[in-house]
């Protein structure tokens with residue numbers, strides 16, 4: 001599970017991206033969010049007729065609206081939070 005220090009770092013990086021802009025839930029307009037206790041690591045799928053486990057993925061952190069439960073996922077690579085060997089160009093392929 002994510003440590004309090006990791007959550008703090010994630011919150012700092014997200015706040016840098018959001019700046020002074022008021023962030024509201026796109027579904028209900030609430031302004032309070034929770035950083036999940038763990039990461040998502042969604043594997044990329046190249047064929048909709050199959051499900052492949054493993055291969056390229058997008059490690060991300062779920063941020064949850066504490067009113068309606070809407071989940072936004074933020075790519076750790078874009079936030080600069082992946083270990084160096086996994087952090088490739090922005091928008092590029094993540095992990096292996």
Ligand SMILES: [Zn+2]
Nearest residue numbers: 025028065068
């Ligand atoms: Zn909401």
